[in-house]
Structures are given as C-alpha cells and as structure tokens.
Amino acid sequence: MRQGLPVERKGPATRSGFEDLRVVSAAARVPKSRILLLTLAVIALHEAGNLSLAWGLKHVASVALSPIPYLLAMLNPFVAAGMVFLSLWLLTRMALMSWADLSFALPLMAVGYVLAAVLGKFVLHESVNTAQWWGVALIFAGSALVGATPHQTHKPRGRS
Amino acid sequence: MKWVLLTVIVICTVLSDVLQSHEMKRSGAQRVNARGLARLLRTVATRRFLILSIVLMAISFFTFMALLQREPLSFAVPASAATFIFETMLAKWVLHEAVGKRRAAGALLVLCGVVLLSR
Structure with missing residues (x-):
C-alpha cells in the first residue's frame, strides 16, 4: 500500500487543484524527525499555556459552567499569556494534524x-508513587x- | 451529574479532533513559521468545520473545568482519557487511517498509562 496518497479532488483538474495535490503530496515527505519536533512544540505550548492560565485563574472567585468569569479573567496578564500560548498550541496542533494521522499524533x-x-515531581516537589511511575x-x-508506525496512512475513499 | 459532564466532554473532544483532522488533511501540509500560521488562521476563518471543531473544543474545556469543580483530578483525567479509544476507532472508520495492531496496542497502553498516572 502506498502511503501519503494525495487527496482526491472532485471536479476538473484546475490549476489550483494541481497546487493542492502538490501540497498534500508534500505532507508525506515531511520527515518523522520534524513531526516529532513539532509534537514536542505542541506539548510544550500546551503545558506553558495551562500553567500560565492556572496561575492567573487561581484568584478567580467563581468557576461555573458559564464562560463569563473566564472572559473577565482575561485582563490578568498570566491569563492573557496563557491564552496566547494556547492559541499558538491550537495552530501548531492543526499543522501537526495536516502532517500526520490523528491515530498517530x-x-x-x-x-x-x-x-x-515530571514537572510536578522535580519542580513542584510533588510525590509520585510507584503506580504513577508505571503510568x-x-x-x-x-x-x-505508535511512533514507530508510518505517520501518514490515510487514503481517500475508492483507492486501494 | 458527573456522568453527564463526562459524556459531554468525551463527545465534544472526539468530534472536535475528528473534524479537525479531516479538515487539516484536506488542507494539505501546513508550514509552522509565522507566515504559515497566519495563513492557517485565515484557513480556519473560512472553514466551517474547523470553526465548529474549535467551538466543540471550547465546550469540552469549560465542561472539564465544571467537572473539576465537582470531582477530583484523579477521576476527571482518566475518565476523559476514554477519548483515546473512541478517537482511534473513528480514525479507522471515519478518517480511513490504517490503524493496525501496533497503533491500537499503543493507544491502549497510553490509556492505561494515563489511568495509572492520575491515581
């Protein structure tokens, strides 16, 4: 089975259609090392965003189903920084999805x-028990x- | 109530990720430099499924916060990790990814690991 087959496009092969095919084919050529690096960046941005957000939201009095208290908390610089990190996380995560399968990423x-x-253990000096190390x-x-499998295997409908 | 919240979290997360993966595969390989991310942002603004996936992600996030208010982290994190299994199944059936034994076993190991880690 060929991997990274270009996505089949409906309609005539327009100029833009060929460009799309070229771009999709390029996804299959992204080396796995770059995918692993991007995954690390996605993880780091998520952790930085969550940490910053948690720090800033510490003093928000009411936490409810309503998003309004969170929106008001955005005036806090830590919350604002957290939102920037999480926005970058979202975009890089989307880019990662364009490079690799969902079941891979x-x-x-x-x-x-x-x-x-590990941060909890070595930075915050929290205790990590045996079961957690097993985890x-x-x-x-x-x-x-999963990382040892090919990163892009999806194939369009109707193709072998 | 906790099971209702958990169900909302799982459904929203799974749908969000599947929609996002589907749309990003259609968009082709994106660049991750500043220009590429700006282009991606414009792509998001024009694709309704990507917008929907972000809305679902936000619902999932706020519902997770609400769950954390009622239940300890040791329940919320492993329970919501059920998304790994559902997403792997949908990746195979809906996104037509080749989920072989190694990927399935890997997802299962990660799920067990998250459950143990959150105890």
Missing part, C-alpha cells in the same frame, strides 16, 4: 501527561509503539 501528544508528572512507563511505551 494523539498517543504521541499524551507524552504531555508525563511532562506534567509514565506505559505512556512512553504506547507512544514509542
């Missing part, structure tokens, strides 16, 4: 849970297993 991004635990090992093992 998702388990790899779970390494973020490990990062949170870290399993997440690494699962990510490594």
Whole structure:
C-alpha cells in the first residue's frame, strides 16, 4: 500500500487543484524527525499555556459552567499569556494534524501527561508513587509503539 | 451529574479532533513559521468545520473545568482519557487511517498509562 496518497479532488483538474495535490503530496515527505519536533512544540505550548492560565485563574472567585468569569479573567496578564500560548498550541496542533494521522499524533501528544508528572515531581516537589511511575512507563511505551508506525496512512475513499 | 459532564466532554473532544483532522488533511501540509500560521488562521476563518471543531473544543474545556469543580483530578483525567479509544476507532472508520495492531496496542497502553498516572 502506498502511503501519503494525495487527496482526491472532485471536479476538473484546475490549476489550483494541481497546487493542492502538490501540497498534500508534500505532507508525506515531511520527515518523522520534524513531526516529532513539532509534537514536542505542541506539548510544550500546551503545558506553558495551562500553567500560565492556572496561575492567573487561581484568584478567580467563581468557576461555573458559564464562560463569563473566564472572559473577565482575561485582563490578568498570566491569563492573557496563557491564552496566547494556547492559541499558538491550537495552530501548531492543526499543522501537526495536516502532517500526520490523528491515530498517530494523539498517543504521541499524551507524552504531555508525563511532562506534567515530571514537572510536578522535580519542580513542584510533588510525590509520585510507584503506580504513577508505571503510568509514565506505559505512556512512553504506547507512544514509542505508535511512533514507530508510518505517520501518514490515510487514503481517500475508492483507492486501494 | 458527573456522568453527564463526562459524556459531554468525551463527545465534544472526539468530534472536535475528528473534524479537525479531516479538515487539516484536506488542507494539505501546513508550514509552522509565522507566515504559515497566519495563513492557517485565515484557513480556519473560512472553514466551517474547523470553526465548529474549535467551538466543540471550547465546550469540552469549560465542561472539564465544571467537572473539576465537582470531582477530583484523579477521576476527571482518566475518565476523559476514554477519548483515546473512541478517537482511534473513528480514525479507522471515519478518517480511513490504517490503524493496525501496533497503533491500537499503543493507544491502549497510553490509556492505561494515563489511568495509572492520575491515581
């Protein structure tokens, strides 16, 4: 089975259509090392955003289903910085989705849970028990297993 | 109530990720420099499924916050990690990705790891 087949386009092969095909084919040529680097960037931006947001939201009195208290909290610089990090996280995550399969990217991004635990242990001096270290090992093992598979396997309907 | 919140989180997260992956595959490989991200932002503004996926992500986020107010992190994180399984299944059936034994086993290992890590 060929990997990274270009997405089939409906309608006549217009100039823009060929450009799209060229771009989609380029996705298959993105080296895995770049995908892993981008995944690390996505994880780092998510952690930075969450940390900044959590720090800023610490003093927000009411947390409810309504988003209004969060919107008001955006005036806090930590919350604002968190929003910037999370916006960049969203965009880089979308870019990652354009480079790799969902079933490839998702388990790899779970390494973020490990990062949170390790930061908790070594920066915040929180205790990490044996079961949690096993959890870290399993997440690494699962990510490594998925990371060893081809990063782009989706094929358009009707193709073999 | 916690199961209602959890169901909302799982459904919104799964739908958001599947829509996002579908749309980004259609868009082709994006660049991650400043120019590329600005272009991506314009793409988001013109694709209704991408906008919907961001709205679903926001609903999921606020519902997760509401769940955290009622339940400990040790329940909320592993329970919402159920999304790994559903998303892997939908990646195979809806996005037509080649989810073989290794990917399925990897997703399962990650799920078990998240459950253990959150205890």
